[in-house]
Amino acid sequence: MSRDRAVRRIRRPAECAGLRSSRVRSAASAEPTTHTYYVAADKVEWDYAPTGVDRITGEPFGDVARLITESGPDRIGKVYQKALYHEYTDSTFTSLKPRPAEWEHLGFLGPLLRAQVGDTIKVVFRNNVNFPASMHPHGVFYNKDSEGAPYYDETIDQDKADDAVPPGGTHTYVWPVPERAGPAEGDGSSILWMYHSHTNESKDVNAGLMGPMIVTARGLADADGSPVDVDREFIVSFHEVDENLSWYLEDNIQAYTGNPASVNRFEIPFFTPFGASNFMETMNGLSFGHLSGLTMREGERVRWYLMASTNFELHAPHWHGNTVVVNNMRTDVTSLTTMGMIVADMVPDNTGRWLFHCHVNFHLESGMQSVYQVLPRTEEVATR
Numbered sequence: 470m471s472r473d474r475a476v477r478r479i480r481r482p483a484e485c486a487g488l489r490s491s492r493v494r495s496a497a498s499a500e501p502t503t504h505t506y507y508v509a510a511d512k513v514e515w516d517y518a519p520t521g522v523d524r525i526t527g528e529p530f531g532d533v534a535r536l537i538t539e540s541g542p543d544r545i546g547k548v549y550q551k552a553l554y555h556e557y558t559d560s561t562f563t564s565l566k567p568r569p570a571e572w573e574h575l576g577f578l579g580p581l582l583r584a585q586v587g588d589t590i591k592v593v594f595r596n597n598v599n600f601p602a603s604m605h606p607h608g609v610f611y612n613k614d615s616e617g618a619p620y621y622d623e624t625i626d627q628d629k630a631d632d633a634v635p636p637g638g639t640h641t642y643v644w645p646v647p648e649r650a651g652p653a654e655g656d657g658s659s660i661l662w663m664y665h666s667h668t669n670e671s672k673d674v675n676a677g678l679m680g681p682m683i684v685t686a687r688g689l690a691d692a693d694g695s696p697v698d699v700d701r702e703f704i705v706s707f708h709e710v711d712e713n714l715s716w717y718l719e720d721n722i723q724a725y726t727g728n729p730a731s732v733n734r735f736e737i738p739f740f741t742p743f744g745a746s747n748f749m750e751t752m753n754g755l756s757f758g759h760l761s762g763l764t765m766r767e768g769e770r771v772r773w774y775l776m777a778s779t780n781f782e783l784h785a786p787h788w789h790g791n792t793v794v795v796n797n798m799r800t801d802v803t804s805l806t807t808m809g810m811i812v813a814d815m816v817p818d819n820t821g822r823w824l825f826h827c828h829v830n831f832h833l834e835s836g837m838q839s840v841y842q843v844l845p846r847t848e849e850v851a852t853r
């Protein structure tokens with residue numbers, strides 16, 4: 470996008486009640502910045518539906534939900550051991566960096582990494598899990614020592630150190646953010662990328678190692694990196710997790726089934742009850758209405774960043790109650806396929822609690838549903 474066009478979209482101060490104009494990195498002062506993040510892969514216990522009830526219906530789980538969420542002699546249930554990316558405060562990796570309230574809805578995704586065009590993202594990665602892992606970014610620039618993926622690429626030594634960080638190991642990834650990593654003509658002022666472990670791609674990602682990145686156009690970022698012409702940002706990953714492919718499948722069988730010996734590990738996933746019960750249809754790792762924090766105010770300029778994971782993802786995100794603009798077209802349903810990344814802009818004019826879900830029947834019935842809330846203009850947004 471040309472900057473002139475983007476700047477025209479920025480509201481003038483009188484229109485900008487609550488906009489963070491005092492902290493804007495203006496185009497003139499947009500000196501390149503290096504953003505340093507300390508990110509570790511940590512093993513956690515993750516509950517896909519913590520309250521144990523269907524928060525979309527407000528009722529106990531129905532038949533389909535019970536097949537997915539209930540543990541049993543040869544069923545794992547709704548709690549799984551996972552590997553997630555966590556952000557720490559510094560290189561000692563002793564203190565977790567608190568997630569800001571407006572980003573609590575990221576659920577099991579890794580920390581948001583962000584920059585504006587011209588900046589550099591630097592990630593000090595510590596592998597605290599018991600399998601080799603990496604951080605492979607999409608979109609940003611990387612040399613061979615910061616790609617995070619092992620394959621025969623005719624590199625040696627230091628250029629291989631990023632491919633598979635061993636358990637207990639540390640590697641620093643450096644990702645410059647050139648113009649081609651930022652919004653193009655036709656984009657808005659910011660776009661979504663993602664990062665994930667790519668050492669054993671399917672096992673790593675299904676274990677949980679994935680996160681979002683946002684790049685804002687040069688000169689259009691607030692001090693915190695957010696675009697100045699947007700009031701509220703949300704990131705939602707329509708995220709099928711195939712726990713059959715996770716590094717922790719056996720650990721989960723041992724920890725959560727009533728009779729591990731009764732589990733037929735040689736079943737073909739999806740076509741058998743055990744395999745099918747390990748496909749978790751989620752939004753940011755939460756199912757059946759457990760993704761919360763999607764709260765905004767009427768009239769705000771809301772930017773939704775949507776993404777999908779690495780399985781046979783075919784999703785139809787649908788917002789009830791309001792409309793969005795995607796690729797300069799008005800809609801209320803958009804499409805995501807495997808590893809898709811989409812930006813949707815909304816100016817909600819319809820207050821209330823509204824369903825936000827995948828319209829693919831199997832996903833909908835398996836819990837890929839949540840609710841977003843539009844408060845009247847005069848109310849404070851609870852998450853701020």
Ligand SMILES: [Cu+2]
Nearest residue numbers: 784827829832
């Ligand atoms: Cu779907």
